[in-house]
Amino acid sequence: MDSSTRAAGFRFRLPFAPNGMSQVIPALRAYSGLQAMSRDALFDQEVLGRINSLEIRLATRARDVRLAQKLRFRVFYDEMSATPNPVTYLSRRDIDLYDGICDHLIVIDRSLAKTRSRSGVVGTYRLLRQDLAAAHGGFYTTREFDIGGLLSRHEDLRFLELGRSCVLPAYRDRRVVELLWHGIWTYVVRHRIDAMIGCASFEGTGADRLALPLSFLHHHAAAPDAWAVRAHPGRYVEMNRMARDMIDNKAAMRALPPLIKGYLRLGAFVGNGAVIDRQFGTTDVFIALPVASIKHRYIAHFGAAGERHAA
Numbered sequence: 093m094d095s096s097t098r099a100a101g102f103r104f105r106l107p108f109a110p111n112g113m114s115q116v117i118p119a120l121r122a123y124s125g126l127q128a129m130s131r132d133a134l135f136d137q138e139v140l141g142r143i144n145s146l147e148i149r150l151a152t153r154a155r156d157v158r159l160a161q162k163l164r165f166r167v168f169y170d171e172m173s174a175t176p177n178p179v180t181y182l183s184r185r186d187i188d189l190y191d192g193i194c195d196h197l198i199v200i201d202r203s204l205a206k207t208r209s210r211s212g213v214v215g216t217y218r219l220l221r222q223d224l225a226a227a228h229g230g231f232y233t234t235r236e237f238d239i240g241g242l243l244s245r246h247e248d249l250r251f252l253e254l255g256r257s258c259v260l261p262a263y264r265d266r267r268v269v270e271l272l273w274h275g276i277w278t279y280v281v282r283h284r285i286d287a288m289i290g291c292a293s294f295e296g297t298g299a300d301r302l303a304l305p306l307s308f309l310h311h312h313a314a315a316p317d318a319w320a321v322r323a324h325p326g327r328y329v330e331m332n333r334m335a336r337d338m339i340d341n342k343a344a345m346r347a348l349p350p351l352i353k354g355y356l357r358l359g360a361f362v363g364n365g366a367v368i369d370r371q372f373g374t375t376d377v378f379i380a381l382p383v384a385s386i387k388h389r390y391i392a393h394f395g396a397a398g399e400r401h402a403a
Contacts, residue, residue, distance in 0.1 A: 241320070242289075299375060
């Protein structure tokens with residue numbers, strides 16, 4: 093759902109590190125692909141789902157994380173308009189310090205993985221559980237949105253942050269989307285997650301150009317009070333740019349990115365205010381998806397225990 097905290101020059105800047113020295117180990121983990129926590133036994137080496145030659149699993153090796161970072165670079169920097177810093181440019185990887193504490197879902201095309209010239213990783217999603225976020229200074233989302241009230245109102249719930257979703261252009265079809273959501277749902281079930289949050293992005297930084305879809309979200313998908321979140325004051329961009337009766341709902345839906353449209357179909361809410369990410373060239377909105385709000389037909393589609401595409 094998000095863009096990334098980046099390195100400044102060759103020095104990594106870490107929001108949960110109080111000084112330069114404490115940033116060294118997290119930076120090395122992120123660059124190498126190592127993760128801070130030992131692999132979760134719930135998913136150790138397990139293929140979570142398979143459709144023909146495509147399969148989804150959690151990255152269990154540093155090499156897997158590096159391949160996910162390479163894929164993100166291809167999508168965010170080569171294809172889209174993100175601006176790389178020296179570390180990102182030289183490594184040809186989208187390196188983020190959160191990579192060392194997150195789990196990484198990867199979709200692999202086994203027909204490509206058999207060739208030496210291709211890694212086979214064609215899609216990825218990054219997952220951060222609340223317990224790990226709390227132990228390392230908080231969620232990525234807090235850079236853009238004030239989520240403290242949301243977490244306080246739901247102290248009894250387990251949150252999962254979704255981010256860094258990307259798929260190679262040739263694989264942006266139903267099969268890969270199905271596998272990514274199958275993997276997320278399996279993860280949610282096994283870790284007993286109650287709510288998913290994160291940032292979702294529109295391409296471009298011109299809020300006026302995005303007036304139609306932003307206004308649609310403001311009028312038709314705003315979070316109720318219990319799930320309300322607001323962009324930080326210094327970064328707040330008004331989403332209410334058109335009167336409700338001036339909105340062509342069908343045109344607005346067509347203007348929504350597929351990821352945001354997918355979240356809404358599942359039952360997600362949108363926060364108050366957008367945020368401009370200049371480095372990534374995007375306009376970000378906050379997404380909250382309580383598991384209890386997910387429409388029954390989607391749970392039935394994947395299976396209550398994520399058995400639909402289970403390998």
